[in-house]
Amino acid sequence: MSKKISTIFLSLFLVGIFSISCSNEDKTAPKGIEQYNGNTYVSTETYDVSSAMPNFKTAYLWVSIKDGQVATFPNDNNTTAPDFTGTYFTVTGSGTDYGFSINNNKVVGTLKFSDTSVTLRYTANPDAPAEMLNTDIVCNIKK
Template sequence: MNKKILSIIFSLFLVGVFSISCSNSDKTGSSTIDDSKGIEQFNGNTYVSKDSFDLSGSVGQDYKTAYLWISIKDSKIYMYPSKDNNTEPSYQGYMDVTGSGTDYTFDSGDNTVSGTLKFTDTSVTVNFTKNTVMPSIVGKNIVCNKK
């Protein structure tokens, strides 16, 4: 009788372990971007360009080697250059964003800056279609990695 009870308990234990193991299979591994959601799914993320670029002609000589920083807060995008890729700058203003999933557009609202954003789980690629402050980066794909 004890062997039957122990056998039943052991069988139930194995069934329980396999149930938990299988139910967690879709929750482990890399995260995915939800195509039905907007920019709010990236709230709290900060990104910095992996490569530097020269903004000395438009921003000043201190920015000969500049990095683009991007922060997503309250479903808005904040962008600003920095002299390095370790020190997050103080952002000055935000831009409204429209889109969903991985593809978005942004606009400053004053006809000075606009462009597109393409997200992955670990980065965002920025392409300025207009930038009167920094015209040298218009049309370039700037890859910014999650910080």
């Protein structure tokens, strides 16, 4: 009889351990870009993007996360976000590190998130000025 009770307690113990292990898995698994949904960021510096967009000789770079996608767009000020409609694209990655390749690999880059900012790096972008390529562009969260 004691062997049967011991077996029952051992089984309950193992079920408890597996339950805790499985419930912690969701909390520790890497999260996708969705964790940043609703966030908008603006660059700390301005850039001359007038070669591609004549109205933006002095522009801040804005980044928006919506519905698990990312958009980047310039604006002439750092207080009002531009209209991102139609500019969202898919990224790959998890946690804080993401990559993107859009327009048949013409625009390629990375995003690295922190609690208060995102660092954007274009490795290819034919419309961007040379000063924006292979440079860390820090964009702080806009509340």
